[in-house]
Amino acid sequence: MNLKNLHIGLFIPCYIDQFYPQVGIATLELLQKLGLDVHYPLEQTCCGQPLANSGSEKEAIPVYKNFVENFSRFDYVVSPSGSCVYHVREHYNILEQTDEVERVRKNTFELCEFIVDILKTDDLKIEYPHKVGIHQSCHGLRGLKLGTPSELVTERSSKVHRLLKKAKGIEIIGLDREDECCGFGGTFSVFEPDVSVKMGKDRLEDHLRNGVEIITATDMSCLMHLEGIARRQKHNLKAVHIAEILNSNRL
Amino acid sequence: MTGHAHKAGQFLKNGERASWHDETLWIVRQKRDKMARAVPEWESLREQASQIKQHTLSELDNYLIQFEQQAVKNGVQVHWAANAGGFNEIVSGIIKENNARKVVKSKSMLTEECGLNPFLEKQGVEVTDTDLGERIIQFRDEPPSHIVMPAIHLKKEEISELFHEKLHTEKGNSDPAYLTAAARLHLRQKFLEAEVAITGVNFAVAETGAVVVCTNEGNADMGVHAAPVQIHCVGIEKIIPRMEDLGVFTRLLARSATGQPVTAYTSHYLAPKPGGQMHIVIVDNGRSQHLGKEDYRNALKCIRCGACMNTCPVYRKSGGHSYGSVIPGPIGSILAPHTNSKKYKDLPFASSLCGSCSNVCPVKIDIHDQLYRWRQDLSEKKIVSPGKRATMKVAGKVLSGSRMYDLSGKMARWGIKNLPRMFIYNRLNVWGKGRELPEIPKESFKQWYKKTHQGKGGKNGQE
Amino acid sequence: MDRNKILQTIRKNKAQAAPLPKTFSTPEEEPKKLLDRFKEILQQVGGECFDVKGAENLNLFVEEHFPGAKDFRKKETWEKYPPGCGKEELSQLGAVILEAQFGVAENGAVWMDESNFPNRLVPFIAEKLVVCLDSEQICGNMHTAYSRLGNRTNGFGVFVSGPSKTADIEQNLVLGAHGAKEYFVVLF
Structure with a gap:
């Protein structure tokens, strides 16, 4: 092509x-x-x-x-x-x-x-020396099948991990719950604010507990929610969309 | 705020307890994962189960007739109930005929749905729920918060307190083994006294007329074999065609439900014990109507394993009672509106639509898609709040063209940036309850793009 | 009549014909593996397993290890507890010995039916349940288990996997909810 x-x-x-x-x-x-x-x-x-x-x-x-x-x-x-x-x-x-x-x-x-x-590539020649936690946004993961959700008993793969793993210096941090929803859920975040915030807090704590410095995702909406909670709670955790990481390359 | 959101908010007031509830159920989900992964053919097994149910639902009338014929041939008395009222009458009729006063019952969401206990109690019948969790909530006079683990919302200290009051156990002793032993003694007496035993049914096999009941405690068997009269209550959707299909479903059920390879007891009741009576009550109660709704028909495949509850972050963090329906959680949220769409209108919205429920479902019900569809239907039927609908109408107008959209975006960004904090973070801003709004950039992407790509883009993309 | 009303509504509403899928089967593993798996899973589900390796060793083993247990493989025990016998009497049973027809490796279950006990309450009301099982009679999974059963059914049959258990109090596993508190399989 x-x-x-x-x-x-x-x-x-x-x-x-x-x-x-x-x-x-x-x-x-x-x-x-x-x-x-x-x-x-x-x-x-x-x-x-x-x-x-x-x-x-x-x-x-x-x-x-x-x-x-x-x-x-x-x-x-x-x-x-x-x-x-x-x-x-x-x-x-x-x-x-x-x-x-x-x-x-x-x-x-x-x-x-x-x-x-x-494009059939996964090496974007990135250097990203950070401790990164991947938030697997549900619609990407379970909807678009960007990776294997933890519920399914099939061969495991993840396009997001594939791309990030190639980054030099990156440390991808494992989480206790690898793909739990952050609780954004579009208008769910305002129709069910208490549950939504609780879900977000719990996701953040998982990342923090495991030493994540930068949390990334394919969806800025999840990150907007997580970052909003992190800022309210005064956590020192940065949310960076995956496009920004992938664009930090030397192509 | 809607019903579920409000009750969930109440539940979450005790954050520590909510986290405990979440973690406890998450452990069950993990056990399920481990068990599922030990079966390499897991995904095709789910597909098989789904197809068997699909087929059965397409031949349901014939299988019910076949089941009835076989059961009658086995010496069973078969009854049919079109609705909850009829069902309660039939069961109470059997009890009266036998001059019985004492009934033991093992777990059955169907009897919960039909309100059998209060009905019988009003007639002076003593009904004892014999599953430990069910007995606990029966003592507390509250509904189950989970279909497999009915008392999962309670801490052992509360159960200790309850048993101290009801069963005179030591005050302050909350050792689960001690409390279980006390319940065993108490219920053993009930089993020995009971004149009638009632059970739910996991599977009813058309080919042989067998009803299959799965328990870990052995309470269904203790009841059924000790009492002279046994009554099995079965929803019409519980039919499966062949004995061999049990191989598929028994492999899926306990692994999905509790992360066990199989329940401790998988009991097959075919004929009455010598000198005893065996009744099967086949119950519709709205299921045959539900069957006609093509978009929602799949939900009738449910085998009541509860896996969707254990995996659902909303369920785990809001508790089963926040749903206010007989069956809570994701599956409850797509079943309940069929019985009363006004009363349960908020349940399809009590989900972030993450889709995990559909992935764990052993019969592959498209739960999250049905939640989405319910939202559309409820909105179309004007059952959701007028405020919500009006907002969406405006939003639709704004988002359908770029001029209005660009303008509103500009205004919103200006507002968030320039208004004093108290104007933004007040009780009207639900977002701001636990979250900060994003920091507002000086320009939108589109403004940046126009600035940097003069003359590029546009409707026809000419450059 | 409710029956006709229900059936008519179903006929009106049922889904369009979908075929019944073919029998699900998985390749059967070699007997040695099945035996090992059976033992392993049985322990996981709270049971205890003995392998006396040979029918000739069975009775001696059982007598030594479970003295006083009511052995329902014997005619005289069988006759003492007929179908109509008193519940109080049954509740004094204590330990019982039964023979199972076959075992299932994937979940440690054994199959028993009315030909293995004279009264249906026996396997459940006993405090301690000892099951004797021919180690050659172990199949891989529930598919093979049901194909083995076929439509050969009597009034009551049960798969038993481990002792009675509950986790209804804070998900703490407790053995001996209503049925057997202890559960043993003696393979021969």
């Missing part, structure tokens, strides 16, 4: 756009360093998941349509969010399945899986 000819659409989820522009920038830079022709359609907004997860799938249809309109012309759509990508792939089934819709559902990829599965 000649990568140079690939037309890549960059989808930056709404909360990353508004609150974490550096994650969008890292993603864009990384894809460009990998030699790709990346486009960022300015009319994009959101995948619609916040609405649908709250039960308002119908209200989300115009949002879905906007996404399809913006992205159907690309060979691949890449996004630094497992959760949004999962939503597009899994839940755009309620749209009429036109060629455009089918294309978008098939060609939208989470950043790590795009690098591993489509």
Whole structure:
């Protein structure tokens, strides 16, 4: 495959756009360093998941349509969010399945899986001498199958680990509960604030107990939640999106 | 705040206890993992179980008839109950016919669902739950908080206190072995006195008319074999076609439930004991209606192992009673709204949709997908709160075009950055209850992109 | 009639036909491995295992190790506890010896049915349960166990795996909830 000819659409989820522009920038830079022709359609907004997860799938249809309109012309759509990508792939089934819709559902990829599965590489020549804890975001892990969830009795693998393991100097810290949900869960975080915060606190404690300095994930939403708790509790723990780590390379 | 969220908040007020509850159930989940991994064919076993159930649900009427025929041939009296009321009448009728006053019962979520105990007690029948956990909560007059470990929400000190009051055990002695021994003595007497024994059913085999009951304590057998009359209560979805299918389900059940290779006793009741009576009551109570809902039909495959509860972080951190339904946890949250969608409208939202429940389910019920679907259905039927719906309508408008979206984003960022803290962190901001908001960047990604990529991007991506 | 109402609703609502999957089976391991696994798992589930290696050693072993136990392999014991015998009498049983038909390696269970005891309460009401099992009669898993049983059923049969147990108080394992407090398998 000649990568140079690939037309890549960059989808930056709404909360990353508004609150974490550096994650969008890292993603864009990384894809460009990998030699790709990346486009960022300015009319994009959101995948619609916040609405649908709250039960308002119908209200989300115009949002879905906007996404399809913006992205159907690309060979691949890449996004630094497992959760949004999962939503597009899994839940755009309620749209009429036109060629455009089918294309978008098939060609939208989470950043790590795009690098591993489509670009077929895992060595990004990164140096990252830190103690890193990986938070396995549920939609990426169980939805997109970026790795083997701990519940399943199948051969173990993880695209995120594969990419990070290649980083020079990195120490990936093992956790007591390798893939428990952080409790963000989209609007769950505000409909069930007490449980959500408790889940987040417990995840953080696992990372802290095991000596993590930097916590990373494929989803900034989980990290926003975890970081919000860490800051409230005045923990000295940094949350860094995986795109930022992968972009710290010398390609 | 909705029912579950509120009750969960209450549960979480005692953080230490909530952590203990979480950890205790997590250990059960880990035991399950260890047991599952010891079976290399685990995933195909789950698939097999799921397909057997799928098939059975597509032939349920025929299998029920076959089951009935076989059971009758074995000398069993078979009864049918369309609903909870009918079920309670049938059981109480059998008890009356036998002039019985004393009944022992082993675990049955079905009798819990139908409210059998209070019904019988009103008629002067003494019903003793004989599973230790069930006996504990019966003494406390509260519902089970878990379908396999009914008293998992209690600390041993509380049970010690309870047994001191009810069974006159030593005050302050909370040694589980001591307390169990006291319960054994107490219940042994109940077993010997009982005139009727009631059990739930794990599996009912169409081919032979067998009902299979799995326990660790042996309480079902102590009851059934000691009492002259035995009554087995079975939901219509508990049917499986063949004896050989038991091989599949008994391998999955205990491993999923408690992380044991099998329960201590897997009992197959086919015919009454010499001189005894054996009754089987087949109960519908809404299941045949549920069967007609294609999107939700799979939930009828459930074998009540409780694995979805043990793995669910929301269940572990909010406790079974926060659900307020007979069956709590993920499976309860997709079953309960079928019985009363208004009363249980918040349960499908009591999940972060992490999907772990679907992965541990031994019969591969798509639990988290059904939770998602329930959210849509409840919202469509206008059962969720109007406030929530209105918010979503506005959000839909904002997010469906970039102009409104960009503007709202700008306003929100400006607000968080510039408003005094008290305007942001107050009781209206549920996010801020235990979390800080993100630090606000000076510009959005889009603003940065426009600035740095002048003329690039846009609707048609022309450069 | 409830029966017809239920069946009619099911007929209206049932899923479209889905085939019954083929019998699930796994390759059977060699007998030596099965025997070792059976012993290992039996211990894990709280049972104790003896291997007297040969039917000729069985009776002596059992008499020596379980003196006073009621041996239901003997006709006279069998006749003393007929189906209708008093519960009080049964509750005085103490230790009992039964013969099981076969064992299951993957979970340490043994199969017994009404041909192994005269009264269904016997295996449960005994304080101490001793089960004699031919070490050649051990199958690998529950699939082979049920194919062995086929449809050969009598009124009651049970897989027993270890002593009666509960963990209902704070998940602390306690042996001897209602049934046998102690459980032994004597392989011969």
